Amino acid sequence: MEFLWAFIIGGAFCAVAQILIDTTGLTPARILVLYVTLGVFLTAVGIYKPIVDFAGCGATTPLLGFGYSLAEGVRTAVDKNGLIGALTGGLTGTSAGIGAAIVFGYLITLIFKGKPRD
Amino acid sequence: MRVKKLNRKPSLIGWGSVVGKRESEGPLSDDFDIHDKGECFGMNTWEKAESEMQRIALNTALAKAKMGAESIEAVFAGDLQNQCVSSVFGLADFGAPFFGLYGACSTFAEALLLSAMLVDGGNFDTCAAVTSSHFCVAERQYRFPLEYGGQRTPTAQRTVTGAGAAIISSANGNFPRITEVMPGRIVNKGIKDANNMGAAMAPAAIDTIRDYFNETGYSPEDFDLILTGDLGAEGHATAMDYLLGYGIDLRKNYSDCGLMIYDINRQDMHAGGSGCGCSASVICGHIMKRFEKGELKNVLYVATGALMSPSTSKQGLSIPGIAHLVRIEAGRR
Amino acid sequence: MDINEKEYKKYCAGRAKKSPVFKDTFAAFICGGAICAFAEGLKALYGMTSLPEDTVKMLVPVTLVFLAALSTGLGVFDDFAKFAGAGTLVPITGFANAVVSPAMDDKSEGLIMGVGAKMFTIAGPVIVYGVLSSALYGVIYWLCEVLL
Structure with missing residues (x-):
C-alpha cells in the first residue's frame, strides 16, 4: 500500500507542476521555487507532516519535500538552540541532498562531457 | 527606395556548406559538402568546433572558386556567440580583412548583401560571406545546459549546427x-x-x-x-x-x-x-x-x-x- | 498598412501550437509517481539493514541524487526528461540534474569559474528561496514559542 500511495501522491505533485508549465507562462525554475516555498509554508502550518506520514517518499521526494525538510530542520534547531536555529536548521535538514548533489555532481562532471541532445 | 539594384551583378563564384549530425540526417543531406556526426569537428570545445566549421566552409568555397585565401579582399562574417568569436577564431588564419557582423539568423543575408554592394560599387573585387551556428554553443549561451532535462515547447526552433561560406566576385562568366x-x-x-x-x-x-x-x-x-x-x-x-x-x-x-x-x-x-x-x-x-x-x-x-x-x-x-x-x-x- | 501590434499578438497567441497538456500530464504523473515509488522501495530496502532510521531517511535522497547525477553524466537523463517533463523535474532527481548539467557544460571554462561557479546557476534559486522561507518560518516559530 505504501508504494501505491507514494506513487499516486508523488505523481500527482508532478502532474500539477506539468499542468502549470504547459498552460501558464511559468518557467520550470519558477515552479521549482514555488514548490519549495510552498513546501515550507505547508509544513509551517502543519498540513504537510500528515501528507508525509501518509505518502512517505511520495511526499518527501518531490521538491515540496525539500521545503518540508528545510522547515522541519529549522523547527528542530529552534527548539534546541533558540533563534539561531532559524539560520542553521534549514541547511542542516537538507544537508544530505545538497551535499550529495555537490559531491556526486562534481565527480560526474570530471568524468563525463555533454553531448548534443535530440 | 529601399530596393537597391546592383548593376554590375556580382557573381557567386564559390560556396561551401558544413553541417552537424541531425542536419546531415535531414532531407537536404546530399547537398551539404561536409558533415560531422559527432559535431565536434575534431575540437575539444563546442565553441572551437563552430570556428572550425567556418574555417572548413570558407576553405571549401575557396576550393570551388579555385582561388587562394590571399585573393579575398574582405570577409564579412558572423555567428550567434557573444562578440562574434566563432568567426574571429575560425577565420583569423586566412589573413583576410575582416568585418564581424551580428544580425542573428539573418547574418548570412546581411553578409551577402554587404559583400555584393561593395563589389558592385567597385570597392572590392572579391569578398567572402561566412556565417555559422552550433546547437551546443547556442544552447549554452541562450537556453539550458546540454544535459539539462527540460521540454521544448511546440513553437520552439532548434539551432542548426551548420556553416555556410560564399565567395562574391566581380568575375564574368556563367554564375549565380x-x-x-x-x-x-x-x-x-x-x-x-x-x-x-x-x-x-x-x-x-x-x-x-x-x-x-x-x-x-x-x-x-x-x-x-x-x-x-x-x-x-x-x-x-x-x-x-x-x-x-x-x-x-x-x-x-x-x-x-x-x-x-x-x-x-x-x-x-x-x-x-x-x-x-x-x-x-x-x-x-x-x-x-x-x-x-x-x-x-x-x-x-x-x-x-x-x-x-x-x-x-x-x-x-x-x-x-x-x-x-x-x-x-x-x-x- | 502597418501590422497592428495588438492584433498581431492576438493572432500569434491564437495560432501558436499548444503543448499536449493531457499527454504531458499523464507522462509526468506516471514517471514522477514511479520515481517516488522507487524511493519508497529504496526506503524499504535500506530499512532491512541495521542502519538507524534517520540514516535510512537520508540515504534515500542521496541515492536518488547519485542516480540522477550519473544518468545526467551518461547523457540519458535529458532523453528521459523530454518524455517525463515535470515527472523528473519535481522530484529531487530534477534538482540533481540542475546541479550537474551546467557544471558539465562549463567545464571548458575551468574548474573554479566554470564548474565551481556555474554549478548552481539553475538550482541556486531553489536553495536561496527555500532557505529564506525556512528562516522566516524559524523566526516566526521562535516568536510564537517565546510569546506564547
Whole structure:
C-alpha cells in the first residue's frame, strides 16, 4: 500500500507542476521555487507532516519535500538552540541532498562531457 | 527606395556548406559538402568546433572558386556567440580583412548583401560571406545546459549546427548573381516568447517582402522560389497569411530554410531550424546546387533574425526582428 | 498598412501550437509517481539493514541524487526528461540534474569559474528561496514559542 500511495501522491505533485508549465507562462525554475516555498509554508502550518506520514517518499521526494525538510530542520534547531536555529536548521535538514548533489555532481562532471541532445 | 539594384551583378563564384549530425540526417543531406556526426569537428570545445566549421566552409568555397585565401579582399562574417568569436577564431588564419557582423539568423543575408554592394560599387573585387551556428554553443549561451532535462515547447526552433561560406566576385562568366538587395529594418511587434521566434521574426519578413513587391512591381510568380531564412512552421504560416492580406499570394512558391533543413515530424524538430548556420548552409548547400543544375534561375532570399539577448529576455523586453533581402539570378551579366 | 501590434499578438497567441497538456500530464504523473515509488522501495530496502532510521531517511535522497547525477553524466537523463517533463523535474532527481548539467557544460571554462561557479546557476534559486522561507518560518516559530 505504501508504494501505491507514494506513487499516486508523488505523481500527482508532478502532474500539477506539468499542468502549470504547459498552460501558464511559468518557467520550470519558477515552479521549482514555488514548490519549495510552498513546501515550507505547508509544513509551517502543519498540513504537510500528515501528507508525509501518509505518502512517505511520495511526499518527501518531490521538491515540496525539500521545503518540508528545510522547515522541519529549522523547527528542530529552534527548539534546541533558540533563534539561531532559524539560520542553521534549514541547511542542516537538507544537508544530505545538497551535499550529495555537490559531491556526486562534481565527480560526474570530471568524468563525463555533454553531448548534443535530440 | 529601399530596393537597391546592383548593376554590375556580382557573381557567386564559390560556396561551401558544413553541417552537424541531425542536419546531415535531414532531407537536404546530399547537398551539404561536409558533415560531422559527432559535431565536434575534431575540437575539444563546442565553441572551437563552430570556428572550425567556418574555417572548413570558407576553405571549401575557396576550393570551388579555385582561388587562394590571399585573393579575398574582405570577409564579412558572423555567428550567434557573444562578440562574434566563432568567426574571429575560425577565420583569423586566412589573413583576410575582416568585418564581424551580428544580425542573428539573418547574418548570412546581411553578409551577402554587404559583400555584393561593395563589389558592385567597385570597392572590392572579391569578398567572402561566412556565417555559422552550433546547437551546443547556442544552447549554452541562450537556453539550458546540454544535459539539462527540460521540454521544448511546440513553437520552439532548434539551432542548426551548420556553416555556410560564399565567395562574391566581380568575375564574368556563367554564375549565380546577386542582382538586387534590400536591407531590412528593425521591426518589433511586441512578441516576448523566446520559444516562438517565428512569431517574433515574421513581421520583419512581412515588412521586407511587402515593400519589395510594392516598390518593384513584381509578383511572386516572377520567381522560382521565395525563401525566408528561418521563420519555422509558425513564422512561415504567419508570413504567408499576412502577406495574403496585403494582396501578395505566396502559396505557390514560398518555402523556409528552417522548414527545409529538417524532416520536422520524423526528426521531432518542433517548429524547425534556426540560427546563422541555417539559411547559410541551405543556401550554400541546397540552393546553390540547384542553381548549378539549372533547376533554379531566380530566387528571392529573405533571411530573418531575432535581435535579442538572454539579458533582454529576462528583463522582459520584446523581441525585435529584422529581414534582409537578396535576389539571386542565374546567368551572365 | 502597418501590422497592428495588438492584433498581431492576438493572432500569434491564437495560432501558436499548444503543448499536449493531457499527454504531458499523464507522462509526468506516471514517471514522477514511479520515481517516488522507487524511493519508497529504496526506503524499504535500506530499512532491512541495521542502519538507524534517520540514516535510512537520508540515504534515500542521496541515492536518488547519485542516480540522477550519473544518468545526467551518461547523457540519458535529458532523453528521459523530454518524455517525463515535470515527472523528473519535481522530484529531487530534477534538482540533481540542475546541479550537474551546467557544471558539465562549463567545464571548458575551468574548474573554479566554470564548474565551481556555474554549478548552481539553475538550482541556486531553489536553495536561496527555500532557505529564506525556512528562516522566516524559524523566526516566526521562535516568536510564537517565546510569546506564547
